Amino acid sequence: MSIHQLAAALQVLHNAITTSIPRGAAAALLEVMASCCALLVKLSEALHGIEDPRVAAAHAHLIEQLFHYTQREQLRSQIHLESTGAHLLEDDELDALRQARDQHAYRQLDLATAPRLHAGRAHYTSTADFSAAWLGLNYYGAASRLHDAHLLIARRAMDGGTLTPRLAGLARLYQEPGAVDPRRIAQAARALDKFEPADTCFEGLPLPPTARHADGALMEEHVLAALAEPNRTTSEKQVSTLISDYRREHGKQRAPETGIFFRGTRAGVDCYDLRAAGEQAEQLRSLMGQADNPRTQAGKAARAARAARPGSSNPDRSAADAEAIERGEVQTDPLFSSDAPAPDWSGINSGPDSSPDAGPVPDGGTGGGPAEEGRENLIDFDTWHSAGKGSQGASEGQYGQDISESQHAQESSEGQEGQDSGGAETGHEDAGHGFGDAAGQPRTEYSDQDPELGGDADVPPAQRRLNAFLAALSSGHQGPGAKTIAPRVGIHIQLKALEDLRHPEMLTSTTDHGVGLDAAETGRLMCEGAIYRVIFGPDGQPLDVGRTQRFFTEAIKRAALARDRGCIVPGCTAPPEMLECHHDDWWEHGGQTSCRNASCLCRRHHLAIHAGLLTLVKIGGLAYILFPKHVDPLQIPQRNRLYTAA
Incomplete structure (x- = not known):
């Protein structure tokens, strides 16, 4: 029997089985x-x-x-x-x-x-x-x-x-x-x-x-609606949030004790269990997010501080790499080294220029892709932290100015945390499996390997974070030029929560990394932190520097991040520290440098936009993503809905 005859016979069998079958034919x-x-x-x-x-x-x-x-x-x-x-x-x-x-x-x-x-x-x-x-x-x-x-x-x-x-x-x-x-x-x-x-x-x-949501509908109905979400990552986050919120509201979930717990020594390695909640959880997530960012000085320093690291797969190479980095050299495998420049599409040459003489690309340059935008339009938390200390970056006036006036407003309060030894009391509890507490799920488990890292690409994320954590604890003993990370806490508050302060229990907020803060923590951060206001209108943000400069100002970056809350590509979980601002209408095509023309993208999706793998369209002043037809045959513009708008 040929393969075509087999296919025909199977079709006949399929049609025959669709009719009723007598019990005697079961065998x-x-x-x-x-x-x-x-x-x-x-x-x-x-x-x-x-x-x-x-x-x-x-x-x-x-x-x-x-x-x-x-x-x-x-x-x-x-x-x-x-x-x-x-x-x-x-x-x-x-x-x-x-x-x-x-x-x-x-x-x-x-x-x-x-x-x-x-x-x-x-x-x-x-x-x-x-x-x-x-x-x-x-x-x-x-x-x-x-x-x-x-x-x-x-x-x-x-x-x-x-x-x-x-x-x-x-x-x-x-x-x-x-x-x-x-x-x-x-x-x-x-x-x-x-x-x-x-x-x-x-x-x-x-x-x-019988289990019902706060709005009175059955929990099953809300879960069904979340499962109908076409993007799987967003759907899983929505279901997880529904389950965890119900547990928290009905006392079905006991919060573990916070702190740092010593779990013994195994094979010469000290084991600790770090658990944190609220503001302390946000501090640790901010620290890990900055340590994961290879395009900032502090992030690179966290990768370099690994000489003689216990448990290293190659201690000799680790020590040699650390010494090479201190001398300004990065050791690479000769098999993968070349004097020829990388092609433009690779994105390898699009990282930050560590040279102190490097400056922005002048108007009319040959840039326009993510190579230049990625360098200057990176949402750099190092710059934001140093702004209040007199270093170059956004001025205090940029943080305190009114961005626009409209009917819809959002308040964001930012508390600068010091680098004292109190950081040793903070930590982070690993996110659970399945339908755990999604509201506290970290956004730092994002991998965006930068090919320009050279010899430091073998440092695992957990070790990078440990390096940054210990560097932050010891920063008081280093010079003023130390490349350490200071945890940053930025919170987003609904305007309606500020309209009636007679009910302080309504004054809750959400951090940049999605941690929910209660009224007490929100009120304290509002008193201690530097407050800036971002007011949202129906047609985007009026922050605008036009064609006078290509690179986004820190105020525009802050406003774009407050609006988008993350990478706008559906399902992307990149943390705030990994985001860049993209010109929706490209600069070289006459696009303006303004908040209404800016969108937050992670580096991987920023490159995908410029490579034509994803399409960006504007609807109602906001940028939406069109996936290729083999991913989305209906070609429905989408935005990332992982992060609830503040």
Whole structure:
């Protein structure tokens, strides 16, 4: 039989199975399914042998569809086992099934007769017990699968029949092929089920869901709306926030104790557990974000301070690299070194110029891509911190001036934190898995490897942050030119929270990194910090320097960050320290240097815009992103919705 004849025969088989099948043909159907499984293995092996990326992409998609199908069928099979009482089968029946299964000879089974069940004590006590033994699972895995099936497929009634699942909305979504990853739906169902009282459907009193959002709607309805979000990263953040907010409001989540806890010494390495909340969490996230930034002096210093680092994969090279950096040299592998300049599209030559004589590109230069914009339009937290100390950067007047007057306003308060030893009391608790407390989830787990790092590219993020943390603690013993990081706390306050100060409990805020602060912390930072106002209008920001200069001022950068809150590309999790300002209408095409023409982008997506991989469009004064058609066939302009607008 040729491959074309096989395809035609499979289509005929598909059409035949869609009709009703008599019970006596069940054995033949089982053999057909076993043959199809074996055929699938052969087809996959044949497709793997074809060196064509289009075939590889299509095959991978089919396998993913099959994976999602088998996940749904796993739960359906559990309900089928439970409703038919498969765990009560007599031992002879099970032995005949085992032989037919091992030999793929299901036709030898006599399925036309009724199954023989134990009248007394059976070998297996429950469906989960039987499923674990028959499918080779551990008992807890089988019980968890059956529990998920009760949430999303059907519940068991007193008479042995089935009832509709408790979470009917999620159950309908679970049945829809290709809509949402079934694992995410099951994970959300498990999280919501923890908020519900124990179900009594087996006692004859099935309970509907009762957990409700603050607006009165069922939590299930809000989770369904979040799962419908097309961008997966944004959807996961929304679901996680819903779950964590409910836990916090209803006392379902106990906050761990904050502080630094010594966890012993292992292989000569001291282990500490750092936990922080509120302002202290924001300080640590700011420190880590700046340490991760390879394009600032403090970020580079954090990479360099690793000589003789314990646990280094190559201590000799680490020490040599540190000495080379001190001499102004960076050691690179000769295999990857060349005297020829890198091509323009690579972005390698687009990093900051460390030369003290480097200046901005003059008007009419050949720039215009992210090479120049990335250097001068980087949202540099080092510059902002040094502004209050007399160094070059944004003046105090830029921070305190009114940016515009409109009906919608946002207040941002910024507290400058000193570099004293009190920083040793701050820390950060690792974000949990699944649906943890997303409101406190850090935005510093962002990787944007800069090819110009040279010999320091092997420093892992955790070690960089430790270097920066210890440098900040010891900064009091260094000279005024020390390249250390000072944690910065910037907060965003809704104008309506300031309109009636008779209710101070309403005065809450959100930090640059998404940490929610209560009224007490917000009020203290407003008293201690430098306050600047960013007022939003319906058509963007009037901050404008026109064509008089190409590079954005610090005031424009601050306003753009306050508006966008992060990289505008949907799903991007780049922290504020990694952002750059981009001319929506390019400078070399006549674009103005103004807030209404500025958008926050991470370096990777900034390069993607200039390379034509992403398209930026303006709607209502705001920049939106168009993904390629193979990613978004509908070509719907989108903005990043990970960060709730302040």
